[in-house]
Amino acid sequence: MIIAGKVITSLPEIIVDNGLFFDTHQPDQLATCMKQIYSDTELRKTLEQAGLQQSKKFTWQKAARIVLSAMEEMVYENKLNQPVVV
Numbered sequence: 001m002i003i004a005g006k007v008i009t010s011l012p013e014i015i016v017d018n019g020l021f022f023d024t025h026q027p028d029q030l031a032t033c034m035k036q037i038y039s040d041t042e043l044r045k046t047l048e049q050a051g052l053q054q055s056k057k058f059t060w061q062k063a064a065r066i067v068l069s070a071m072e073e074m075v076y077e078n079k080l081n082q083p084v085v086v
Contacts, residue, residue, distance in 0.1 A: 014058070019051065020033040020036060020037065020047070021033075
């Protein structure tokens with residue numbers, strides 16, 4: 001997994017230090033990132049390994065647990081504070 005991401009999205013939080021970043025308003029920056037990844041074998045291998053490791057932190061099971069937990073918390077808080085209106 002090789003990553004180059006936009007600076008102005010949530011991608012920096014996901015990519016962390018495991019990729020290259022570019023400004024979407026500066027196409028030359030994207031081109032530079034692509035050239036670096038293509039031409040630098042060591043960089044490409046490093047990003048690939050780091051990206052694979054980082055991707056293991058994001059699973060559908062983990063996302064489902066987070067959403068379920070938030071929903072359970074909202075239901076619990078609702079039971080304590082207000083009657084449910086149907």
